[in-house]
Amino acid sequence: MTEHERDSDRRAEAARDIALFRYALIRQAADPALSTRQRGVVIRALAQAEHTGPLGRPVRYSRESLDRWVRAWRAGGFEALLPAGRNAEPRTDPAVLELAAALKREVPARTAAQVGAILAAHAGPGSPAPSARALQRHFARLELTTRPDGMAPRSFGRFEAAASNDRWTGDALHGPAVGGRKTYLFAFIDDHSRALVGYRWGHSEDTVRLEAALRAALACRGVPKVVYVDNGSAFVSGQLLRALASLGIVLTHSKPGQPAGRGKIERFFRTVREQFLVELGVPGVTRAIGDLSQLNELFAAWVETVYHARVHSETDQAPLERFLAAGAPALPTPAQLHEAFLWSERRTVTKTATISLFGNSYEVDAALVGRRVEVVFDPFDLTRLEVRYQDRPMGTAVPHRIGTHVHPDAHPETAPVPAPATRAR
Numbered sequence: 001m002t003e004h005e006r007d008s009d010r011r012a013e014a015a016r017d018i019a020l021f022r023y024a025l026i027r028q029a030a031d032p033a034l035s036t037r038q039r040g041v042v043i044r045a046l047a048q049a050e051h052t053g054p055l056g057r058p059v060r061y062s063r064e065s066l067d068r069w070v071r072a073w074r075a076g077g078f079e080a081l082l083p084a085g086r087n088a089e090p091r092t093d094p095a096v097l098e099l100a101a102a103l104k105r106e107v108p109a110r111t112a113a114q115v116g117a118i119l120a121a122h123a124g125p126g127s128p129a130p131s132a133r134a135l136q137r138h139f140a141r142l143e144l145t146t147r148p149d150g151m152a153p154r155s156f157g158r159f160e161a162a163a164s165n166d167r168w169t170g171d172a173l174h175g176p177a178v179g180g181r182k183t184y185l186f187a188f189i190d191d192h193s194r195a196l197v198g199y200r201w202g203h204s205e206d207t208v209r210l211e212a213a214l215r216a217a218l219a220c221r222g223v224p225k226v227v228y229v230d231n232g233s234a235f236v237s238g239q240l241l242r243a244l245a246s247l248g249i250v251l252t253h254s255k256p257g258q259p260a261g262r263g264k265i266e267r268f269f270r271t272v273r274e275q276f277l278v279e280l281g282v283p284g285v286t287r288a289i290g291d292l293s294q295l296n297e298l299f300a301a302w303v304e305t306v307y308h309a310r311v312h313s314e315t316d317q318a319p320l321e322r323f324l325a326a327g328a329p330a331l332p333t334p335a336q337l338h339e340a341f342l343w344s345e346r347r348t349v350t351k352t353a354t355i356s357l358f359g360n361s362y363e364v365d366a367a368l369v370g371r372r373v374e375v376v377f378d379p380f381d382l383t384r385l386e387v388r389y390q391d392r393p394m395g396t397a398v399p400h401r402i403g404t405h406v407h408p409d410a411h412p413e414t415a416p417v418p419a420p421a422t423r424a425r
Helices: 004-028 036-048 064-083 094-106 112-123 132-141 207-221 236-247 263-280 292-307 318-323 334-338
Strands: 167-179 181-189 196-202 225-229 252-253 343-348 356-357 359-365 373-379 381-389 394-400
Touching: 004 064, 094 112, 094 132, 094 252, 112 132, 167 196, 167 207, 167 263, 167 292, 181 207, 181 225, 181 263, 181 292, 196 207, 207 236, 207 334, 225 394, 236 252, 236 343, 263 292, 343 356, 356 373
Parallel strands: 167 225, 225 252
Antiparallel strands: 167 181, 181 196, 343 373, 356 359, 359 394, 373 381, 381 394
């Protein structure tokens, strides 16, 4: 099919849409059972009202137009409601328009003026060539201005993991204010079963709240092969990468602007809005939730008793039943989880056998002077650091000066009273 033929098909489809709109508008007025007086009342009401036209814009129509459409429908039926076509022959040769489209696809950055200049040079002196404006309209009809390659938008087939814990997808949802502060839900959904394996509401959209949801998921639902997330700041954290790598989990990110494979978690968030958050909108309900623990308790009750127990429309199984169909998953040990969620930093040991971390100083084994070491720690307790060199344990760092007790990125839900600085004697 040529470009001209495709353009003709699009015009014909648009004309049918207009005819359908006209028919729907006059259907009641065209009823043969109506008297002339009754029909006049209907026509006047239609003329006074504003309608959403076939292009989605608000429109109004005069009584004369409406009467003309009624007469046309009576005389010729649906075909008579089609808008009149162009009687004139196209001014530009279809072959020239084909060539113009080909030139645009060859180099999408070419402007209509550039394409027109090439066509004029190709046609030779004295031969007419389409104007730049005509070419712009032609490219717009072919959607070459929004899709320069002229190809249809890329489609993504529906994907489903073959088994439970093959892939988890994680994301964050903005929620209501609790205790005067905005809340965020971090959640992970199992791609195969649609079970919500981990979830937690928090006051911050950060790595700490993300890891809280993920740690609970791993402790209760086992270890997935892949965790699939977007490119939000919490999801690109080096601490998250370390946690997953220590458990043998592959971390993958969706490509910016191409969120393929995220439909299930987005659909779940829509369910949360429509079935859970909507109930919090009842007057007085949100105010009755005093803190995050109450919100998390309510949400956990809804997930486990409603969402997990109800048959999913796509799988025809309840999410938790489908998740456990192959048996209970193997769970990581407490020691494995503890190691996974320690945070890590690298430092070079000074000549005095000390390292510095967020303003704190620590003494380490003198044999490590000049070496690049890894220190692992609980982000909420910087008084205890484990030192490692080339993945071998090298003991615990001895605090020398501690002024910062918590990692700068580890913000508790309720800010504690700062501890006084201490100096080892």
